[in-house]
Amino acid sequence: GLLIGALQFGHLPTIFVPAGPMASGLSNDDKAKTRQRFATGQCGRDALLEAEAAAYHSQGTCTFYGTANSNQMLMEVMGLHLPGSAFVHPHTPLRDALTAQAARRVLDLTVERGNYTPIGHVIDEKAIVNGIVALLATGGSTNHTLHLVAIARAAGIVIDWDDFDTLSQAVPLLAKIYPNGKADVNHFHAAGGVAFLVRNLLEGGLLHEDVNTVVGQGLHRYTEEPKLIDGKLQWVPGVDTSADKAVLRGIKEPFQPDGGLRLMQGKLGRGVIKISAVAAQHRKVKAPAIVFDSQEAVQEAFDKGELKRDFVAVVRFQGARANGMPELHRLTPLLGVLQDQGFHVALVTDGRMSGASGKVPAVIHLSPEALLQGPIGKVHTGDMLVIDAEAGVLDVEIDAAEWAARPNAAPLNQAENEVGFGRELFGVFRAAAAPAEQGASVFGPMVGERPAAHGEHAASAVQHAAAQHGETRTSTTQAG
Incomplete structure (x- = not known):
């Protein structure tokens, strides 16, 4: 919703500042089992409340890979976050430093600073395709088959479910995060997180590197991780080997060959x-x-x-x-x-x-x-x-x-x-x-409200991502 709103003011520099997830509490698997036991009458409401309170116990997004955490991952891969900021916990020195730097950075993107980069120059067809690819590679929330369509339309770009389907057949699944696995997003982040994911998708030719981001030209910056070194915020290269292959894998050894x-x-x-x-x-x-x-x-x-x-x-x-x-x-x-x-x-x-x-x-x-x-x-x-x-x-x-x-x-x-x-x-x-x-949206253009040539860029971007992975499918992106 914030991104759709921001895109109505495409001439303004914009940075998204994620909350980050809460620390891990009761495992998502145990939470789900308690919910099933409650549904069958094997435990009472007190036991259900105790489990929910243990699972959702502090500030931040919930730790399972639903819509909130899919959002945080997508905003990063689409170039709207500072690199590596998606899954840093709230109320930590690193989170606070990233938030302060985001405020400084958005001022650097203004006309007055000579580096004018409005959100309308960041979100284009390639950024939208990058978002879909990252969603598929991580098994993210199905809500984004609505949200990404609505976001694209707010930016004047038309995509539909044929595009998701085409890309899903070309993009391998690189992450196993609950409900697609046992791990939560904190395990994903500890295993290498978004930086490792972007590195491997770039290596496989499945992301567009030549995009504008809030930290400059090129997606390569998103293979870096933020660190506090001697009290100063710095970025260092992300890991090139997953710390836990049960949670996160490289492009050459995916969990499955498609996005599911x-x-x-x-x-x-x-x-x-x-x-x-x-x-x-x-x-x-x-x-x-x-x-x-x-x-x-x-x-x-x-x-x-x-x-x-x-x-x-x-x-x-x-x-x-x-x-x-x-x-x-x-x-x-x-x-x-x-x-x-x-x-x-x-x-x-x-x-x-x-x-x-x-x-x-x-x-x-x-x-x-x-x-x-x-x-x-x-x-x-x-x-x-x-x-x-x-x-x-x-x-x-x-x-x-x-x-x-x-x-x-x-x-x-x-x-x-x-x-x-x-x-x-x-x-x-x-x-x-x-x-x-x-997109189930009341915002953005309906099909037929913009020149066909503009939509051909999205079709080309979808086809490029599939072709890079050895596919020869024809995109069915509708162009007005």
């Missing part, structure tokens, strides 16, 4: 799935649908014991137009419990899961959403759904004529999404929100 993000499409529309945390045996699910209009309804069915079977939970009317697209965090422990019990389960929704999408296959951000007459609104309980995350297939086994004739369902509780607790204030934003694949 897939574009899913078929009769139900277009959505995305993150499979870097999904075991191979769970990436294909064929099961009958059970249709819900809220995550609370899923919880109720779970509590009644009605979900002990193979099924695909279809949770609709969760898009930006319907209810502002909230996080569906409640579904993660429920479906995880059922999968652990041996059932074949999956989620299909026009809502969001964020970095919380983990070991259960979840096709999310389905576009168009149900409130915009998206085909997810045609699904009935009992319809046989087919999910093949490897092939990018999302389908329903039904006669084509019957499917075409089937009407879309109406939301059962839409009034509750529009009235009460100040929801009326945000009605104008819900009504104006773009579809998920266009």
Whole structure:
């Protein structure tokens, strides 16, 4: 949101100052287990509260690799941070020195200092592609299939999920951070962090080095780490060997050859799935649908014991137009419990899961959403759904004529999404929100609002990154 806002004032120098993560507390794995135990009634609310308080115990971002930490990593790789500042703890001498230096540096980028570098000269097509590549290489939050699209549009650049899919097939996974692994972001930082990541992606030809950043021309500065030496802030070369190959690896020995993000499409529309945390045996699910209009309804069915079977939970009317697209965090422990019990389960929704999408296959951000007459609104309980995350297939086994004739369902509780607790204030934003694949945003250009030639730069940048890794795919970036 801050970056989208800043891009409306593209003539101004801008630096982003990250909070940094809190120190590690209760492990993310143990936190998730406690949530599952609470979901199944094996522990009470006191035990849940104790676990949450131990996990989120101080200032800073949470330590799992969700949206907040994905944001901090992206701002750095896109050249908007001081190098190496993303994952330094709050209230430490190094953090304070970096914050003070950021304030000094942004003044150096003004016309008066002779080094004019406004944010509009930093965020271009190459910077956007660098952000996508870094997201994929680290298994970052799926929220950025919305956020990066909206950011790009605020900068006058059009990308879509085809670009994420194309790059994902060319970019290897170099990090295992919860929920894609056991480690938290502090382990990632200690193993070599962003500096090691950038060094290896540059070595593999997967990042554009020739970009403007807040510390000057070229991304090579982001292979350096900040240190306090004799009380003075200095930058030194980052490590060239990972300190923990279970958390972070080099370009020549990735965890997997692709980024684990897939574009899913078929009769139900277009959505995305993150499979870097999904075991191979769970990436294909064929099961009958059970249709819900809220995550609370899923919880109720779970509590009644009605979900002990193979099924695909279809949770609709969760898009930006319907209810502002909230996080569906409640579904993660429920479906995880059922999968652990041996059932074949999956989620299909026009809502969001964020970095919380983990070991259960979840096709999310389905576009168009149900409130915009998206085909997810045609699904009935009992319809046989087919999910093949490897092939990018999302389908329903039904006669084509019957499917075409089937009407879309109406939301059962839409009034509750529009009235009460100040929801009326945000009605104008819900009504104006773009579809998920266009960033679910009310800012930035819509397709067709700018010259096609400008978008060709983004297509070229996507294709360049894929070609550098031995790929010969054609980018499908839309250009106005």
